[in-house]
Amino acid sequence: GQQVMQIPQYQHVQEGEDFTTYCNSSTTLSNIQWYKQRPGGHPVFLIQLVKSGEVKKQKRLTFQFGEAKKNSSLHITATQTTDVGTYFCAGPKSNYQLIWGAGTKLIIKP
Amino acid sequence: DTEVTQTPKHLVMGMTNKKSLKCEQHMGHRAMYWYKQKAKKPPELMFVYSYEKLSINESVPSRFSPECPNSSLLNLHLHALQPEDSALYLCASSQDLQSGRGYTFGSGTRLTVV
DSSP states (O other), rough: OOEEEEEEEEEEEEEEOOOOEEEEEEEEESSSSEEEEOOOOOOEEEEOSSSTOOEEEETTEEEOOOOTTEEEEESSSSOOGGEEEEEEEEEESSSSEEEEOOOEEEEEEO | OOEEEEEEEEEOOTTTTTEEEEEEEEOOOOOOEEEEEOOSSEEEEEEEETTTEEEESOOOOOTTEEEEEEEEEEEEEESSGGGGOOOOEEEEEEETSSSOOOEEEOOEEEEEEE
């Protein structure tokens, strides 16, 4: 069945270092969505990418959608403590159903 | 108003209890969802209501019973739960997933079954 793989599971960084998480789908996606979940919180929608090769920026966050629309990445430049949390990618299975990646947990080393 | 409101925030219940989780949104979204999330895992879809009708039931045990009284409200009735049902229960709403706005999640109900 349709799967969305996300790596790495965890990433430990020093504050100020960069962070990247990668998502790979077994099928071509019509779009891909990214969510952030803070510790103890709920998922919050960040962005949706639709076009092949699309790149979108939100301040220090850069989102990319691959040319084949099967992979995506989220890159955070110069991480801050407010970036801590788990980042999920998700692709639509139907008009109302998402297939979620396993998530990448961003941990800032003390 | 761009929120999904869930009550209660925390719930402890015994295996013989009956309880209900409530969810409300006033964004005019026509799809509402119940998700279950275990620690360190992504959300797991339970039910989808589209235009107030149950459109997806992901083989959820009958001890979980959803209800959509109107387009703004979604309930999840719980009965005879097991300790392994302890989890964060998330309500979400959306327009069509092609709309570009994704899901809006509530803050969740943290359920403990004892």
